[in-house]
Amino acid sequence: MKYIVSQALFAGFVLASYFAIIIFRKKEWKYIENRLFFVFCISSAIWSLGFFGVFIQTVPDNAYAWRAVGMIGTFGYLISAQMLICYFSEIAKGYRYFFDGFSLLGVIIYFFNIQKEQVTYHPSSIGMTYSFNPGIWNNLYTAYTVIVAFNMLIVIIYMLRHSTTQRLKVLAKKLLLSEIVIMIGMILDTIFPLIGLAAIPGSSISQFLGLVVIYYTIIFVSHSRINISNMSEFIYYSLTVPVLVYDSKYKLQILNDTAYSFLGVDKENFDITGIEPLFTPARENIFNFEQKSQNVDAVCCHNQLYCSLSVNKIYDAYNDIIGYIIIVTDLSEQMKTMKKLETAMEEAECANKAKSTFLANMSHEIRTPMNAIIGFSELVLKEDINDETRKYVEDIKWSSHNLLAIINDILDISKIESGKMELVLDSYSTVDFLNDISLLISQQAEKKGLTFNMKVDTAIPKVLYGDKVRLRSVVVNILNNAVKYTQKGSVSLVISILKQTDEYVTLEFKVIDTGIGIREKDIKKLFNSFERFDQKINYGIEGSGLGLAISNSYVKLMGGSIAVNSVYKKGSTFTVTLDQKIIDFEPIENDYNNKNYMSSTGGMSDMQISDVEVLVTDDNAINLRVAQNILKHYGLIVDTALSGKEAIELCKKKDYAMVFMDRMMPEMDGIEAMNNIRTISSHYAAGGNCKMIVLTADVIKGTREYLLEAGFDEYLGKPMVFSQLERLFLRYIPAEKISYGKAVEK
Ligand code: ADP
Numbered sequence: 001m002k003y004i005v006s007q008a009l010f011a012g013f014v015l016a017s018y019f020a021i022i023i024f025r026k027k028e029w030k031y032i033e034n035r036l037f038f039v040f041c042i043s044s045a046i047w048s049l050g051f052f053g054v055f056i057q058t059v060p061d062n063a064y065a066w067r068a069v070g071m072i073g074t075f076g077y078l079i080s081a082q083m084l085i086c087y088f089s090e091i092a093k094g095y096r097y098f099f100d101g102f103s104l105l106g107v108i109i110y111f112f113n114i115q116k117e118q119v120t121y122h123p124s125s126i127g128m129t130y131s132f133n134p135g136i137w138n139n140l141y142t143a144y145t146v147i148v149a150f151n152m153l154i155v156i157i158y159m160l161r162h163s164t165t166q167r168l169k170v171l172a173k174k175l176l177l178s179e180i181v182i183m184i185g186m187i188l189d190t191i192f193p194l195i196g197l198a199a200i201p202g203s204s205i206s207q208f209l210g211l212v213v214i215y216y217t218i219i220f221v222s223h224s225r226i227n228i229s230n231m232s233e234f235i236y237y238s239l240t241v242p243v244l245v246y247d248s249k250y251k252l253q254i255l256n257d258t259a260y261s262f263l264g265v266d267k268e269n270f271d272i273t274g275i276e277p278l279f280t281p282a283r284e285n286i287f288n289f290e291q292k293s294q295n296v297d298a299v300c301c302h303n304q305l306y307c308s309l310s311v312n313k314i315y316d317a318y319n320d321i322i323g324y325i326i327i328v329t330d331l332s333e334q335m336k337t338m339k340k341l342e343t344a345m346e347e348a349e350c351a352n353k354a355k356s357t358f359l360a361n362m363s364h365e366i367r368t369p370m371n372a373i374i375g376f377s378e379l380v381l382k383e384d385i386n387d388e389t390r391k392y393v394e395d396i397k398w399s400s401h402n403l404l405a406i407i408n409d410i411l412d413i414s415k416i417e418s419g420k421m422e423l424v425l426d427s428y429s430t431v432d433f434l435n436d437i438s439l440l441i442s443q444q445a446e447k448k449g450l451t452f453n454m455k456v457d458t459a460i461p462k463v464l465y466g467d468k469v470r471l472r473s474v475v476v477n478i479l480n481n482a483v484k485y486t487q488k489g490s491v492s493l494v495i496s497i498l499k500q501t502d503e504y505v506t507l508e509f510k511v512i513d514t515g516i517g518i519r520e521k522d523i524k525k526l527f528n529s530f531e532r533f534d535q536k537i538n539y540g541i542e543g544s545g546l547g548l549a550i551s552n553s554y555v556k557l558m559g560g561s562i563a564v565n566s567v568y569k570k571g572s573t574f575t576v577t578l579d580q581k582i583i584d585f586e587p588i589e590n591d592y593n594n595k596n597y598m599s600s601t602g603g604m605s606d607m608q609i610s611d612v613e614v615l616v617t618d619d620n621a622i623n624l625r626v627a628q629n630i631l632k633h634y635g636l637i638v639d640t641a642l643s644g645k646e647a648i649e650l651c652k653k654k655d656y657a658m659v660f661m662d663r664m665m666p667e668m669d670g671i672e673a674m675n676n677i678r679t680i681s682s683h684y685a686a687g688g689n690c691k692m693i694v695l696t697a698d699v700i701k702g703t704r705e706y707l708l709e710a711g712f713d714e715y716l717g718k719p720m721v722f723s724q725l726e727r728l729f730l731r732y733i734p735a736e737k738i739s740y741g742k743a744v745e746k
Contacts, residue, residue: 005126005205006055012048012208016041019215028222032087037218040080044211047073051204055127063121063128068114070204075106077207078148081182084214085152085175088221089159090168099151109144112137149183167224171217178213181206242328245314248321250275250287262328264302277301279309286311287324297331306331355414364664366407367697368623371718373400375626382633409546416553423557424704427583428468430460434495434588436472436723441479441491448483451490456588457497461505463584467558471578474551474562475509478574481547482513489514489571498577509576518566526564527552551576607726608739613637613654617647617673618662618695623718627660627695630720634729644673648680655683656690658732660716663696663707670694671710678711686711691732695720 020041028034050070057063082103086096112118118138121130132138156179159172185206236243242259246252251273260267263278275283279298286296286309293312300307307328314323377397381390415421438454445452475493482491492512499506518526522533532545548562555562560578614636618624624640631638639656641647644665651659659677663670674692677684684690694707697718704715714728729738 003056003127006052008205009048009052009055012205013045013052016045016048016208016211019211020045023218031222033084033218033221036080036084036087037214040077040084040214041211043073043076043080044207045073046070047077047204047207049073054121054130057121057128058123060121060128063130064116064119067119067130071110071114074203074207075110078145079103079106081210081214082148082152085155085179088168088171088175088217089155090163091155091158095155099155102151103148106144106148109137109141113141145186149179149186152179171220174213174217174220178210178217181213182210185209242330244278244326244328246275246287246324246326248323250283250324253323259328262305262330263300279307286326300328306335362411364697367404367718368620370400370404370407371697371720372622372626374404375623375630375720379626379629379633406544406546409544409550412550413546413553416550421553421557422702423467423470425465425467427463427465430462430464430588433464433468433472437475437479437493440476441483441493444480444483445491448486449488450483450486453490453492454495455492456495458589459497459587460495460507461500461582461584462586462588463582464505465581465583467554470554470558471580474554474576475511477547477551478509478511478576482511482515482572482574486513486515486571500582503581504579505582506577506579511574511576512571513573514571517568517570517572518564519568520566523564523566527562606740607729608635609729609733610635610737610739611637612657612733612737613639614658614660615639615641615647615650615654615656616660617641617644617665617670619643619665620662623662627720630722630725631660634725644668644670644676647673648676651677651680651684655681658691658693658728659684660693660695661712663694670696671707674711691728693728 020038023034023038023041026034047070050066050068050073053066054063054070057066079100083100086099091099115137118133118135119130120133121128123129132142153176156172156176159168160176163169163172182203183206185203236254237256239256240258242262243256244252244259245254252275255263257267260270265272272278275286278301279286280301281296281298286298289311293310296309296311298307298309299305307330310327310329312325312327313321314325316322374397377393377400380393381397385393412421434454434456438452442452442454479491479493490513492510494508494510494512496508496510497505498508516534518533522531525531525533527548528545531549552562555576555578558578560576563575563577564572565575566572612635614631616624616627616631616638617640618627619642621642624642628638628640639650639654641650644661645668647659647661650656659674661670661674665673668676674694677690677692678686682688684692691713692711693714693716694712695716695718696703696707707715713732716724716728
C-alpha cells in the first residue's frame, strides 16, 4: 500500500513517455494538434516523474527538488491542454489568444510557487506528502489552475453548442470527458492542501487518465482526416461505376452500391458468390489470363445490358494473387449511340442520294432549255440580221454561256463536296490539249488587248494519260482569271517538265499575269468556295468565286498541287504541278504549233459535209429543231423523230449514217429505241456502219460509261459543244465527204 501511489505515478511516467514516442515516430508534424499533443505527453511524463520523486523521498529537501521538476510538467501540461482544446474548438482567434495567453501566466507563477517556504513536507503512510503554506503564491496557483480548468470548460461548452459538424461535437464530448477527469484530480491535490488537508496526488494520476482520453481524441481526429486508408474506402463507395471484388477462389467478397443497382440485385437478400450468375462469359474467360489486367466484353445476365469488364489482379506482399477487382463499364448507352449513328448514317446516305438525284434532275432540267437558248442564238447569229439584233443575240448567247458555266460550277462543287467527283482517265494528245488552251485564251486575251505568251517545253511526251477534261478546265480557269483580272500587260503560260520517269512526267503549268494581284491576307482564302476579293475594283467582272475552289479540288484529286504567288497591284503567278502517265514517249517537238487545230469551245467552224443522211430523235420539239438546224448547217441531210417508235420506223426505211438519240423520252427511252434499231439490219447492228449517238443533258458521274456500255457508239452532252460534234464527224464520216468552206444553204 505504501508504494501504490509512487508506483502509479511511475507507471504514468512510463506510459506518457510511450505516447510521446508514438507521436514522435509518426512524424506528422504538419498537424498542429500532433505537435501540441507531443508537448502534452512530455509534460505529463515530467509531471508523473517529478511527483513520483516526491513520494519516494524521506528527506523534505530532496522532495522539494523533485516537486520543482514535477511542477514544470504540471504547468506545461495545463498550458498545452489549454492550447490543444482551443485549437480543436475552432474558436475565434481573439478568444484563443486570450485563453492561451492566460494559461501562459503559469510560467510566472511557477517560479514563485516552487520556493521552499511555499510547501511543508511531511512523511505519511503513502510516502512523502505535503501541504501548502498560506500565502499569495499558493492562492494564485490555486486560482490559476481553477481558472484554466474553467477556461477549458468554457471552450468545450462553446464547441458543444456552436460546432456545425457532428465530428466536432463528438470531439467536444471526448474533450469534456478528459477535462472532467483532470478536474477531479485537481480537487484532490490542489484544493485539499489549500484547506489544510494532506495532498493526495490525485491530479498527478488523473492527468494521466486525461492524457489517455486525449490520446484517443487525437486518434479520432486523425481518422476523420483524409488519408490513404480511409480514402480508398470512401473512393470505393463513391464510385459511380460498378465495382466487384473477388477473392483468389473466385468468390465474390465486396460490391459497391452502384454494382448492386447495375446488377439489379437486392442488397439485403444477395447471396451470389460466383461470377456466372451475374455475367455471361464463363469464369475461365474472365479470370484466366497472364497479364495484370484484361478487358472482357460481357452481358449482364439480369438486364441483358452490354458491358465491358476490366478485370485486375490484386497481389499481396509476396506477389501471390489474393483476388480480383472487376470494374464494369456499361456499354448500353454506347450501343444505343451506335445504333442511332447507324440510323443517322443511313438517313444521311438517303439524303445524299436524294441530293444526287436532285442534282441529276436539276442539271437535266436546266441544261435542256439552255441548249435551246444557246443553240438558237447561235443559229440566229448565222442569219442575215441587223446590227442591233445581232448585238442583242450576242448578249443572249454570252449570258447563256455564263449561266451555263455557273450551273456547271455549282454542280461540280456539289459533286466535289459529296465526294462523288471521280476522274475520267483516258489517253490524250498533248498537242490537241495545248492547242485547245492556246486557241481559247489567245482569243480572249486579244479581245482585251492583252499579250498572250505560251512557252511549252517541246520535250513533253506526245500522248499522256489522265483526266484531260479536268486538267484543261483547271488551266483554262486559271488563265481565264488571269485575263479577267488583268487590265493591261500580258498573260503568260509556261509549261515545263519538272521530272520524268519511265512511267510518269511531272508537269508544271505556270500562269503569270500583270494584273491587279491579290492581297496577302486574301491568298489564304483564295480556294474557298464563293470567295471573291476587291469587289469594288472587280465590279462587272463575271464570276461566282467557285472557279479556284473547283480547280484546287480537281488538282488534289489528280494528286497535284496549286501554289500562288502574288504582289498586290503588280500581278500574280499560279503554279499547278501534277503527274501524268506517259503513253507515247515521243516528244511533241515539231507537232506543236505547226498544225492548225480547232478550238474546243469556240463556235462552229466552216466544216461542210456532203451526202450524209442522219436522224435526230428528241421528244422536245424545240431541242429537236435546235439539233436539226445545227446539223443542217454542216450540210447534213437531217430527218427528225419525236419519239423512239417514230425513229425505229424511219430507220426501217432508210440507212442513216448517224442516229442522234435523246436519252430520256416518254414511253420508249433512248436505250430501248437504240436496242430496237440495232436489230433492224446489219447496217444498224453493233459495229455496223451506222453510229448511234446518245444526246443527254446528264453530266452525273458514270453516265457516259453507262450509256456506252448500254450499246451507244458515242455520247454527246447537251448543249452540244461544236468541237465535240465536229470531232465525231471527223471520226465517223469518210474524209472525202468533208470539206472546209462557206456554209452552203440547203
Ligand atoms: P471567280 O473568278 O469566278 O470570282 P475564282 O474562284 O476563280 O472565282 O477566283 C476567286 C477570286 O480570286 C476572284 O474573285 C478574284 O478576286 C481572285 N483572283 C483569282 N485569280 C486572280 C488573278 N489572276 N489576279 C487577281 N485576282 C484573282
